[in-house]
Amino acid sequence: MHGVWSQYRNLQAMLARHNLRPVFVPAQEETWIHKDGRFMGMAPVGSAIRRSFIPPPLHYLQLFLRGKFLWMLDLRDWASLFNVWSGLIMAVGIDPFAENQPMEGITLGDVTRKWSPALKSFFLGLARNGLSSHPDAVPISGFIAFLRFYTLLRRDAWMFSYLPEDGGTSICEPLADRIHELGGQLRLGSRVKRVAREGESWRVVWETAAGEESARAAEVILATDSNNARKILCASFGKSIDELFFPRALSNAVIRLWFDRKPRAGAEAGIFTGDFTIHNYFWLDRLSNPFRRWARATNGSALEVHVYGPPETLAQPDAVLLAQAIRDVGQAWPELRDHRIGQHLQRNPETHTLPAVGAKEKHLGIETPWKNLYCAGDWVRHPTPAFFLERACLTGIEAANAVLSSHGLQKWALLDYLPPEPFVAWIEKLMRLGRKKRKQQTTAH
């Protein structure tokens, strides 16, 4: 299941430009399901965040007006509210991507150590699909940038929609057809091994089932995931690549369960936190057209759950992971316990970027140290606040623009992101001024 957030402006504009924008399915509500020992609670949270009547960064307070949310909290949560609040305010004052602020050595674990278990779980749960690792392994720059882009600065930033079918049918296949129409070519089953300078051009070497092939190109855009970009660059330029910073990429598992009846009424999607193995869920029969059709014909339901780690959980055999997911789902929807009619587990390789900001001289941007070799992808350094699909799209357009401008051709315009709402923008300005003054005082001493 893929979500397209309201701030994915360049992705949506690119799809519209090529007449490929699918009819998105708007998200209505997300439920937070939390388990701590014998306690298990559920609270609708998504609509309270995006439709709060309180302006950001205070908009989360609307959650505290909901009885079910309050039920999830205990004394420790109230006692640690100030720590949570100061963590959020810190995120207002720093823009890690725009300031190229790696905040090296500080992890999400350090910042949230004094947060209470439930509130910590809640905020980590909101960011879990993006920052899928132990808090002590998540760079704080990634978490702050994530909060800022998706929820902290605008209420409507948490508005999003789902693709109406799987990613291949909704986006990838129409996009591939469009590339063919425009005279481009896609070569499936070809793995680039290395690139080598040949005069003023590059020779790109790739491997297919038939053996090694190569071609010359004046410009190359390396648009693989972070791990594969590192491999290709290592094979091309040797040991010097070890000095560079590549954001980590993680694996995950996607599990689908089919039932012969529907669950009780509730949100179409949500997050699991605390003592659960699974991290988020989507009722496919309410979001995805093929599943809707199947559910209409059978009166059944189908659930997708994601497991984003940690590595020791993902290292378990399929049967164990599946059993844990089925147990978690049974706890959340006991009415479905004896109604499962099918299951499927898919493991995704280590390609899901763990967003992080590296030092400018070490983290590759779109223009690289190698002439006419550009990078694009959700791991690439760029001052834009965007994440994931939007970041991949924006850096792709920027890389294409670099090639266009090297030929003296007109570039594609990029859309700016909607600015922070006025109150939080004012706080941000004050905090920036404060930081600037402190910096001046420290340098003066």
Ligand SMILES: Cc1cc2nc3c(=O)[nH]c(=O)nc-3n(C[C@H](O)[C@H](O)[C@H](O)COP(=O)(O)OP(=O)(O)OC[C@H]3O[C@@H](n4cnc5c(N)ncnc54)[C@H](O)[C@@H]3O)c2cc1C
């Ligand atoms: C389960 C899951 C759910 C997600 N949900 C969302 C979501 O809801 N919203 C969102 O915004 N993002 C989501 N993401 C993240 C999103 O998919 C990525 O951010 C996005 O795909 C990154 O695009 P990319 O082009 O940078 O890299 P990729 O999509 O990883 O594309 C890189 C491509 O390079 C190819 N490649 C790699 N090595 C080589 C080689 N040597 N030679 C040739 N080709 C090579 C790969 O096959 C791949 O096609 C999700 C990811 C996962 C795993």
